[in-house]
Amino acid sequence: MLLLVDAGNTRIKWAIAAPDAAPGDWTAHGAVPHAELERLQAAWAGQGLTRAIVSNVAGPAMQAQLTALLAPLLPAPPAWFTSRAGLAGLRNRYRNPTQLGSDRFAAALGARSLAPGKNLVVATCGTATTVDAVSAAGDFLGGMILPGLGLMLGALARGTAQLPQVGPGANGFAAPPTFADHTSDAILSGCLAAQAGAIERACAALPADLCIVSGGAAASVAPLLSVPHWMLDNIVLVGLHAAAPSLDSNPAST
Numbered sequence: 583m584l585l586l587v588d589a590g591n592t593r594i595k596w597a598i599a600a601p602d603a604a605p606g607d608w609t610a611h612g613a614v615p616h617a618e619l620e621r622l623q624a625a626w627a628g629q630g631l632t633r634a635i636v637s638n639v640a641g642p643a644m645q646a647q648l649t650a651l652l653a654p655l656l657p658a659p660p661a662w663f664t665s666r667a668g669l670a671g672l673r674n675r676y677r678n679p680t681q682l683g684s685d686r687f688a689a690a691l692g693a694r695s696l697a698p699g700k701n702l703v704v705a706t707c708g709t710a711t712t713v714d715a716v717s718a719a720g721d722f723l724g725g726m727i728l729p730g731l732g733l734m735l736g737a738l739a740r741g742t743a744q745l746p747q748v749g750p751g752a753n754g755f756a757a758p759p760t761f762a763d764h765t766s767d768a769i770l771s772g773c774l775a776a777q778a779g780a781i782e783r784a785c786a787a788l789p790a791d792l793c794i795v796s797g798g799a800a801a802s803v804a805p806l807l808s809v810p811h812w813m814l815d816n817i818v819l820v821g822l823h824a825a826a827p828s829l830d831s832n833p834a835s836t
C-alpha cells in the first residue's frame with residue numbers, strides 16, 4: 583500500500599492507496615494538527631505500507647519526526663517529494679525550481695491530472711494561501727503567497743488594541759454581509775474578501791478556465807468566489823498520487 587503525506591505548517595494530511603488505484607481513490611485518509619502527530623502511528627500501523635511519498639513544508643523537525651514515525655512501518659525510507667524543473671509533463675517556470683514549495687508543485691500536478699489541457703488557477707487556503715497558475719500547455723507559471731485566513735485574523739488581533747480574535751463558528755467561517763455592522767463580522771468580511779479577491783484576480787489575469795480550491799479554509803473561501811471553481815479536500819495528496827509513477831523514473835528527491 584502507498585502512503586501519501588502532505589505536512590503543512592498547521593496540519594499533516596495523509597491518504598493510503600492500493601498500488602493500482604487512480605489518484606484520489608483512497609482506502610483511508612485523515613488529518614492531524616502538529617501537536618497530535620503521534621496519533622499517526624495508530625492510523626498507519628497494520629495498513630501494509632510498502633512505500634511512502636511525503637511533501638513536507640513544515641521544516642527539518644517535522645522531517646525528523648516523520649522519519650522516526652515511518653521507520654518501523656516501511657521497508658525503505660520515504661521519498662521526500664521536492665519541486666524540480668519538470669515532472670509528469672509539468673514544467674516548473676520558477677526562477678529556481680527547487681525554491682518552490684513542494685506542496686505547491688504537488689498541487690499543480692494534482693490539478694493538471696484532474697483537468698488536463700486547461701488554464702488553471704490552483705488555490706490552497708492553508709496556513710498561507712497560495713494562488714498559482716498552470717497553463718493549458720503544462721507550465722507552472724508562478725503565483726502568489728499571502729497569509730492564510732487564520733494568520734490574517736490572528737495578525738489583526740495581535741497587532742491592534744481594539745480588535746478581537748475572530749474564531750470559527752460551528753460551521754467554520756460563514757461569510758457575513760460585505761458591509762458588516764459590527765467588529766467581528768467586519769474583520770471576517772475583510773479577510774475573506776482578501777482571500778477570495780486574490781483568487782479572483784489571479785483567475786482574471788491568467789485568464790483561467792477553472793479554479794481549483796483546496797486546504798483547511800477552502801470551505802470558507804470558496805462560497806465567495808464568482809469564478810468557475812471546484813473545491814477539493816486535498817489537492818496536494820491528489821498530486822502526490824498522480825506523481826507516484828513518474829517518481830520511479832525521476833527520483834530526484836529520494
Ligand SMILES: Nc1ncnc2c1ncn2[C@@H]1O[C@H](COP(=O)(O)OP(=O)(O)O)[C@@H](O)[C@H]1O
Pocket residue numbers: 589590591592593594707708709710730731732733750753754755796797798799800802
Ligand atoms: N473550521 C475552520 N474553518 C475555516 N478555516 C479553518 C478551520 N480550521 C482551520 N482553518 C484554516 O485552515 C488552516 C489549516 O489548513 P491546512 O490546509 O491543513 O493548512 P497547512 O497545509 O498549512 O497545514 C488553518 O491555518 C486555518 O487558517
Ligand SMILES: CC(C)(COP(=O)(O)O)[C@@H](O)C(=O)NCCC(=O)O
Pocket residue numbers: 589590591592639681682683684685686706708709710711712727730
Ligand atoms: C507557501 C508555503 C509556506 C505554504 O505552506 P502551507 O500554507 O501549505 O503550510 C510553502 O509552500 C512554502 O514554504 N513554500 C516555499 C516558498 C515558495 O513556494 O516560493
Ligand SMILES: [K+]
Pocket residue numbers: 706707708709710711712797
Ligand atoms: K497553502
